[in-house]
Amino acid sequence: xxxxxxxxxxxxxxxxxxxxxxxxxxxxxxxxxxxxxxxxxxxxxxxxxxxxxxxxxxxxxxxxxxxxxxxxxxxxxxxxxxxxxxxxxxxxxxxxxxxxxxxxxxxxxxxxxxxxxxxxxxxxxxxxxxxxxxxxxxxxxxxxxxxxxxxxxxxxxxxxxxxxxxxxxxxxxxxxxxxxxxxxxxxxxxxxxxxxxxxxxxxxxxxxxxxxxxxxxxxxxxxxxxxxxxxxxxxxxx
Amino acid sequence: xxxxxxxxxxxxxxxxxxxxxxxxxxxxxxxxxxxxxxxxxxxxxxxxxxxxxxxxxxxxxxxxxxxxxxxxxxxxxxxxxxxxxxxxxxxxxxxxxxxxxxxxxxxxxxxxxxxxxxxxxxxxxxxxxxxxxxxxxxxxxxxxxxxxxxxxxxxxxxxxxxxxxxxxxxxxxxxxxxxxxxxxxxxxxxxxxxxxxxxxxxxxxxxxxxxxxxxxxxxxxxxxxxxxxxxxxxxxxxxxxxxxxxxxxxxxxxxxxxxxxxxxxxxxxxxxxxxxxxxxxxxxxxxxxxxxxxxxxxxxxxxxxxxxxxxxxxxxxxxxxxxxxxxxxxxxxxxxxxxxxxxxxxxxxxxxxxxxxxxxxxxxxxxxx
Numbered sequence: 001x002x003x004x005x006x007x008x009x010x011x012x013x014x015x016x017x018x019x020x021x022x023x024x025x026x027x028x029x030x031x032x033x034x035x036x037x038x039x040x041x042x043x044x045x046x047x048x049x050x051x052x053x054x055x056x057x058x059x060x061x062x063x064x065x066x067x068x069x070x071x072x073x074x075x076x077x078x079x080x081x082x083x084x085x086x087x088x089x090x091x092x093x094x095x096x097x098x099x100x101x102x103x104x105x106x107x108x109x110x111x112x113x114x115x116x117x118x119x120x121x122x123x124x125x126x127x128x129x130x131x132x133x134x135x136x137x138x139x140x141x142x143x144x145x146x147x148x149x150x151x152x153x154x155x156x157x158x159x160x161x162x163x164x165x166x167x168x169x170x171x172x173x174x175x176x177x178x179x180x181x182x183x184x185x186x187x188x189x190x191x192x193x194x195x196x197x198x199x200x201x202x203x204x205x206x207x208x209x210x211x212x213x214x215x216x217x218x219x220x221x222x223x224x225x226x227x228x229x230x231x232x233x234x235x236x237x238x
Numbered sequence: 239x240x241x242x243x244x245x246x247x248x249x250x251x252x253x254x255x256x257x258x259x260x261x262x263x264x265x266x267x268x269x270x271x272x273x274x275x276x277x278x279x280x281x282x283x284x285x286x287x288x289x290x291x292x293x294x295x296x297x298x299x300x301x302x303x304x305x306x307x308x309x310x311x312x313x314x315x316x317x318x319x320x321x322x323x324x325x326x327x328x329x330x331x332x333x334x335x336x337x338x339x340x341x342x343x344x345x346x347x348x349x350x351x352x353x354x355x356x357x358x359x360x361x362x363x364x365x366x367x368x369x370x371x372x373x374x375x376x377x378x379x380x381x382x383x384x385x386x387x388x389x390x391x392x393x394x395x396x397x398x399x400x401x402x403x404x405x406x407x408x409x410x411x412x413x414x415x416x417x418x419x420x421x422x423x424x425x426x427x428x429x430x431x432x433x434x435x436x437x438x439x440x441x442x443x444x445x446x447x448x449x450x451x452x453x454x455x456x457x458x459x460x461x462x463x464x465x466x467x468x469x470x471x472x473x474x475x476x477x478x479x480x481x482x483x484x485x486x487x488x489x490x491x492x493x494x495x496x497x498x499x500x501x502x503x504x505x506x507x508x509x510x511x512x513x514x515x516x517x518x519x520x521x522x523x524x525x526x527x528x529x530x531x532x533x534x535x536x537x538x539x540x541x542x543x544x545x546x547x548x549x550x551x552x553x554x555x556x557x558x559x560x561x562x563x564x565x566x567x568x569x570x571x572x573x574x575x576x577x578x579x580x581x582x583x584x585x586x587x588x589x590x591x592x593x594x595x596x597x598x599x600x601x602x603x604x605x606x607x
Contacts, residue, residue, distance in 0.1 A: 022258065044246050052242035 024189040027182065028157075029164050035157035035190050039150060043197035046146045049139045050204045056136060057211045064092040064218060071096065077229075091132050091215065092222055098128040099226055107237075114238060121230045125223040132219065137212050140205060147202035154194020161187025283506040383443050390436045397429050505592050513589065517598060520583055525576035527569075527602055537566045539573040542597040547590055551581040558597065573600040 025036055070080060071092075081100040089097050102124045106117045165183020172179055280288075404422050505513065543555035555577040557570050577598075585593045 022254070040250065044250050045243075046246075047249055048243040048246035050242075051245050055242070 024186050028161065028186045028189070032157045032161045032164075032186065032190055035153055035160070036193055039153055039157075039190070039193040039197050042146050042150060042153075043193070046143050046197060046201045046204075049143055050200060053136075053140065053204070053208050057208065057215070060091045060136060060215055061211075063090055064215065067092045067096065068222075091136075092219060094132055095125055095128045095219055095222060096226065099125050099223075099230070103230060103233075114234060117234055118227070118231055122223070122227050125226065129216070129219045129223060133212065133216050136215060137209075140208050140212070143201040143205040143208070147198050147205055150194040150198035150201065151191070152194070154191040154198075157190025157194070158187040161190060281506055283509075383447070386436075386439060386443065390440075393432065393436070397432070401426070401429065505589070509589070510592075513585065513593060514598075516585060517583065517593070517596060520580050521576050521598065521600075524579040525600070526572060537561070537563065537569045538602075539566065539569045539600040540597065541570075541573050541577055541600060542595060543577055544595050545583060545585075545593060547587070549581075549583040549585060551578065569600065569602075576600070 025033060028036065077100065081097065081104075084093050084097050085101070099121050102121050103117070106114065106120065161183055165180050165187065168179055168183055169175055404425060540558040541555050542558055544552040546552045555574050557574070560566075560570065583593070583596075
């Protein structure tokens with residue numbers, strides 16, 4: 001690195017008056033700049049995930065509430081299935097549709113396969129639950145990763161920046177705060193960015209994982225209940 | 239996901255834009271330069287020159303700020319000052335003077351209040367009494383003496399005339415009358431007696447005169463001493479105490495005529511060192527160490543001598559702190575010889591006042607380096 005560049009950079013920064021995000025970013029060394037860009041992208045992506053998941057969990061919860069209401073309203077299951085099977089369904093409704101489809105396939109038609117119908121319905125519901133949960137939990141792992149690694153990445157940028165500012169001291173042989181301060185400010189900005197990305201990621205990851213497990217439990221409960229209904233119907237028919 | 243990614247982007251862009259605007263509308267940090275302190279280098283001699291009094295100043299002394307010198311005024315308030323005291327520093331006396339008149343018997347006040355006025359009164363009396371005493375003293379004496387002398391001279395003259403006449407008569411009548419001779423002899427004897435008496439009287443008069451003169455002198459000297467004593471007190475009161483550094487702060491910072499605090503004609507440390515080294519250099523050439531010198535026992539001889547303007551020795555060099563030690567004696571002799579041998583010293587003429595008297599340490603360890 002060119003020594004004059006090292007000493008000149010802080011002075012330029014001081015002259016442009018830029019202790020804003022952009023100013024700090026522009027005067028940073030390339031490694032720190034890369035770290036900052038990476039952290040910014042991670043922040044953008046994690047916020048995208050957060051927003052998306054907020055909507056996804058919200059809709060999942062609302063849909064489940066709505067379905068449960070209609071399911072326990074005494075409406076005929078065939079009618080309910082007829083109404084739901086045409087559109088795109090999620091979570092509980094999807095579970096119900098998948099189970100009903102399997103039931104219909106086994107009961108209606110020429111070949112009647114009543115022997116293993118209980119087992120098959122349960123299997124289908126298990127698969128649907130896991131698929132639904134996978135859909136809800138997708139990309140949550142990224143939030144977890146950002147939450148745990150972003151502070152370290154930011155710290156790396158800080159260490160690097162402080163290294164360069166110490167080099168600037170060594171080159172200019174001047175321990176004046178004006179020589180050191182910009183480098184340290186720039187370096188600390190990297191840590192700030194890392195924390196800015198990590199804190200929401202961690203917070204929302206915890207929230208979403210809690211939401212996910214709650215929905216999962218609800219689906220399991222519904223599956224068990226529906227299995228009970230199926231088992232009763234088999235016994236009635238046979 | 240289609241919606242949330244652009245939303246996230248927008249959010250971040252908004253944050254960055256906000257930071258931009260924030261920076262844009264806040265003025266840049268300005269590092270105010272620290273106030274400059276003027277510093278000028280001053281050598282010790284310059285400092286003393288700065289402090290020295292100024293001849294042209296009309297201000298006698300830097301007057302203290304409005305802070306009455308409490309102790310002084312108290313002391314002075316107790317002393318009722320005679321009116322004929324010096325007028326300066328009249329601040330304390332006026333109230334005293336004002337207080338004095340209303341009181342009915344001033345002598346009493348003086349007696350009770352102050353020990354000095356009664357002291358001063360007899361002195362004043364004496365002083366007043368003295369001049370008239372000597373004035374009439376000499377005149378009657380002299381008159382007396384003159385009269386006596388006149389009388390004596392007249393008598394002498396008369397006597398002489400008488401004598402001559404008598405001698406003539408005697409000469410004339412010597413042969414004629416032996417009785418006359420006897421008479422004349424008797425007369426002579428009487429004259430001599432008279433003379434003797436007169437001389438006695440004269441001597442007595444002279445002795446008297448002497449005595450009186452001595453008395454007069456003694457009295458005068460006493461009066462002088464008393465007058466000096468008297469003078470001292472008003473001086474103390476009037477003049478500001480220059481010896482003690484002024485404790486009170488002053489507004490006046492200019493030069494003052496009084497309280498000369500420093501001497502401008504002072505050698506700086508460097509100059510003194512230079513002068514000393516020149517003396518040492520010249521002495522080194524003439525100094526022959528006695529053979530026994532050296533080692534820890536080296537004796538340091540301090541010699542002081544006076545110099546004339548042309549650098550020649552004035553009087554004998556003198557030993558300072560002489561010892562009876564034989565080694566020291568040798569070293570002292572050597573040092574004295576060195577001074578005498580070197581005697582026309584070549585030193586800067588304009589600094590004569592500093593080398594008119596030189597005190598030098600003859601230290602072999604220093605000199606033989």
